[in-house]
Amino acid sequence: MRKGVGNLLVLCGAAVLAVTAVSCSSVLALDPVVTSYRNADFDKAYERLALMEDEYLAKQGPLLYALDAGMLSHYSGKWDDSNRHLDLAERLIREHYTESLSANVSSYLINDLERPYQGEDYEDIYANLFKSLNYVHQGEPESALVEVRRFAEKQQLLQDSYDRLFASVEAAGRNSAHIPLDARISIRFSSSALGNWLGMVVSRDIGEKEQARFFGEQVRMAFEKQRSLYPFGLPRTVDRDEARLGDGTCRVNVIAFTGLAPVKEEVVDRFWIADNTYVKIALPRMVARPTRVASAEVLLGNGRSFLLEPIEDIGAIAMEAFRLRRSYIESKTVIRSVLKTTGTMFIDAATGSMAANANSREEANRIEFYGALFSFASRIFSEASEQADVRISHFYPDRAWVGGIDLMPGVYEARVIYRDRSGSVIGEKRLGDVVVSPRRVNLWESVWPW
Amino acid sequence: MKHRVQTLMMSLMIALVLLALGCTSAVQVTRLSETDELDLSGNWNDTDIRIVTEALVDSSLKSNWINQFRVRNGRNPVVIVGTILNRSSEHLDTSIIAKRFEMALVNTGKVDMVADLGMREELRDEREEQQYHASEETAAALGREVGADFLLQGAVRTVVDQVSGKAVRTYYVSAELIDIETSRKVWVGEETVRKLIRQPKYTW
Numbered sequence: 344m345r346k347g348v349g350n351l352l353v354l355c356g357a358a359v360l361a362v363t364a365v366s367c368s369s370v371l372a373l374d375p376v377v378t379s380y381r382n383a384d385f386d387k388a389y390e391r392l393a394l395m396e397d398e399y400l401a402k403q404g405p406l407l408y409a410l411d412a413g414m415l416s417h418y419s420g421k422w423d424d425s426n427r428h429l430d431l432a433e434r435l436i437r438e439h440y441t442e443s444l445s446a447n448v449s450s451y452l453i454n455d456l457e458r459p460y461q462g463e464d465y466e467d468i469y470a471n472l473f474k475s476l477n478y479v480h481q482g483e484p485e486s487a488l489v490e491v492r493r494f495a496e497k498q499q500l501l502q503d504s505y506d507r508l509f510a511s512v513e514a515a516g517r518n519s520a521h522i523p524l525d526a527r528i529s530i531r532f533s534s535s536a537l538g539n540w541l542g543m544v545v546s547r548d549i550g551e552k553e554q555a556r557f558f559g560e561q562v563r564m565a566f567e568k569q570r571s572l573y574p575f576g577l578p579r580t581v582d583r584d585e586a587r588l589g590d591g592t593c594r595v596n597v598i599a600f601t602g603l604a605p606v607k608e609e610v611v612d613r614f615w616i617a618d619n620t621y622v623k624i625a626l627p628r629m630v631a632r633p634t635r636v637a638s639a640e641v642l643l644g645n646g647r648s649f650l651l652e653p654i655e656d657i658g659a660i661a662m663e664a665f666r667l668r669r670s671y672i673e674s675k676t677v678i679r680s681v682l683k684t685t686g687t688m689f690i691d692a693a694t695g696s697m698a699a700n701a702n703s704r705e706e707a708n709r710i711e712f713y714g715a716l717f718s719f720a721s722r723i724f725s726e727a728s729e730q731a732d733v734r735i736s737h738f739y740p741d742r743a744w745v746g747g748i749d750l751m752p753g754v755y756e757a758r759v760i761y762r763d764r765s766g767s768v769i770g771e772k773r774l775g776d777v778v779v780s781p782r783r784v785n786l787w788e789s790v791w792p793w
Numbered sequence: 794m795k796h797r798v799q800t801l802m803m804s805l806m807i808a809l810v811l812l813a814l815g816c817t818s819a820v821q822v823t824r825l826s827e828t829d830e831l832d833l834s835g836n837w838n839d840t841d842i843r844i845v846t847e848a849l850v851d852s853s854l855k856s857n858w859i860n861q862f863r864v865r866n867g868r869n870p871v872v873i874v875g876t877i878l879n880r881s882s883e884h885l886d887t888s889i890i891a892k893r894f895e896m897a898l899v900n901t902g903k904v905d906m907v908a909d910l911g912m913r914e915e916l917r918d919e920r921e922e923q924q925y926h927a928s929e930e931t932a933a934a935l936g937r938e939v940g941a942d943f944l945l946q947g948a949v950r951t952v953v954d955q956v957s958g959k960a961v962r963t964y965y966v967s968a969e970l971i972d973i974e975t976s977r978k979v980w981v982g983e984e985t986v987r988k989l990i991r992q993p994k995y996t997w
Contacts, residue, residue: 437992440958444995485879492882496953504957 371402373737380738381792385419403734406435406460414473414738418790422477429470436462451679455732463664465532466736468497469657472538476788484549484784491542502533532572532663536565537655537743540581544596547587548784559585572659578652580747592749595785597641599651599759602634602741602793604661607733622684625731626676629665631658634741635793637764641746644756651744658741683725690718750779759789769793835962835990837883845966846893848984858970858979859903862942872898872970873941874909881951881964890966894945907941943970943979960990
């Protein structure tokens with residue numbers, strides 16, 4: 344009897360340990376950070392994120408922390424910090440390209456959180472874009488261009504990989520009716536108008552005419568070739584931004600970011616396949632956090648003003664990136680969940696069969712007891728371990744806006760007014776006294792959190 | 794019983810040895826010689842700098858510009874190092890290339906170098922300061938800088954050809970010596986470094 348109780352304790356302990364090991368939630372309570380961000384208190388948001396660094400690293404890993412910290416430090420004007428975080432993010436994305444086979448196998452048995460987060464393509468590309476902006480603000484246009492070139496290289500790689508993907512989809516379409524629908528209807532994001540626009544502005548201001556022209560062409564091509572990702576018109580400023588002005592004035596550009604890109608949340612469904620058995624399907628779903636800003640205008644102290652126009656819908660690009668992977672995530676989740684449930688049903692069936700063939704009633708009871716215990720542990724394991732991978736960076740903006748004006752060198756007081764659909768002012772951000780000079784990159788930046 | 798004690802002792806010893814091995818510091822340092830080629834990330838590194846500067850310096854010294862200048866002017870040419878632009882997709886410290894070049898030219902004994910553009914401002918400030926704060930006998934005189942005859946300029950550019958997990962990265966490092974008076978280029982050199990970088994998709 345004592346031995347039986349001991350076995351029972353060991354089994355229960357093992358079940359608790361297994362459940363604890365696999366059910367550590369990756370969900371982070373980022374609400375205080377988001378609240379500070381929404382209040383446009385970017386310093387506070389960055390501070391709050393830094394305070395929860397240990398918890399963050401434990402739950403979502405270093406890559407996502409680096410991306411979030413890199414973005415919040417950028418918004419709060421800590422350019423060095425931002426570059427440090429985003430450098431790390433970029434390095435980790437590169438390292439995580441090489442996947443661990445054992446982690447992959449685990450992800451088929453337990454859940455997708457067993458694999459380190461690899462980063463989405465757009466997260467990788469925009470890391471370079473924000474690093475480039477950091478260097479612009481630090482007065483290092485050469486380094487800013489290095490980031491733009493790196494961004495262009497990644498874009499080229501994306502283009503090539505999508506070309507191959509679509510070629511294989513087309514080939515599959517010729518040979519079979521089973522064409523991955525998402526891949527077919529997806530609108531690939533392989534060229535960022537925003538990144539190319541930034542490259543154009545920086546190249547122009549350091550006198551790299553040819554490069555500025557190349558980037559300008561790329562902006563136009565991004566709009567032409569990816570119409571569903573760029574449903575708005577080409578910003579009027581683009582045609583004026585390419586070349587330096589020869590009349591003593593400087594082309595001054597403003598870039599603004601509004602809203603927040605989507606995040607993922609878990610959606611759980613349970614399908615009953617027997618009286619006491621169900622399959623749990625936990626899938627990630629994208630939740631949009633669209634900007635409320637419908638128009639933005641820059642007002643200068645001298646009474647002049649100009650409008651900003653949308654150049655990139657980062658939220659839509661994030662949605663698109665997820666859509667490309669959705670079929671794969673769904674198939675994998677279903678296979679895994681069914682496997683887990685099958686395991687439980689096998690235990691139940693084996694218990695019944697062994698109990699029926701037992702030599703005595705006492706032995707049958709013992710088999711049924713342990714069988715029920717195993718079955719219970721298996722159900723707990725399935726329920727606890729089946730979790731959706733909702734990892735994604737939290738502080739990329741939803742939309743980017745650009746505009747430009749010709750100004751004589753000097754110091755200007757400037758502010759950006761943000762309006763909603765009804766035309767009501769919903770926010771105002773002072774840019775302060777900004778210097779316009781032919782010897783610097785004349786690019787100002789504003790961020791509005793809604 | 795004795796046998797069991799011996800087995801236990803042996804096991805304990807093995808465990809201790811394993812523990813000692815496991816407790817060695819994670820940081821290990823191995824001193825490398827300058828010619829050891831070690832590529833970790835595929836990025837621009839000391840080996841690339843060495844290959845590029847050796848080739849460019851060699852090309853520059855083999856060219857006839859030094860002798861021609863010496864024959865014409867009866868003295869060593871004076872060179873100032875300008876900017877080696879970074880037009881690549883990596884954050885490179887191009888001043889290392891410039892400094893290596895400068896060292897190689899000076900060490901030939903046939904070329905004189907003057908302080909480069911960045912250092913010159915600092916020297917001028919110091920000379921200015923000396924006029925007020927140093928004694929008359931020791932203060933450096935103004936207006937006695939040696940004017941350079943040639944300006945060394947260059948650029949590093951990269952081209953990357955890549956597919957998933959594989960990339961060929963080519964660095965084009967160019968340098969040129971320009972006659973400051975006539976803007977004539979007396980020497981132009983270029984060295985390329987090509988690297989095949991592979992990253993496996995899977996590992997254990």
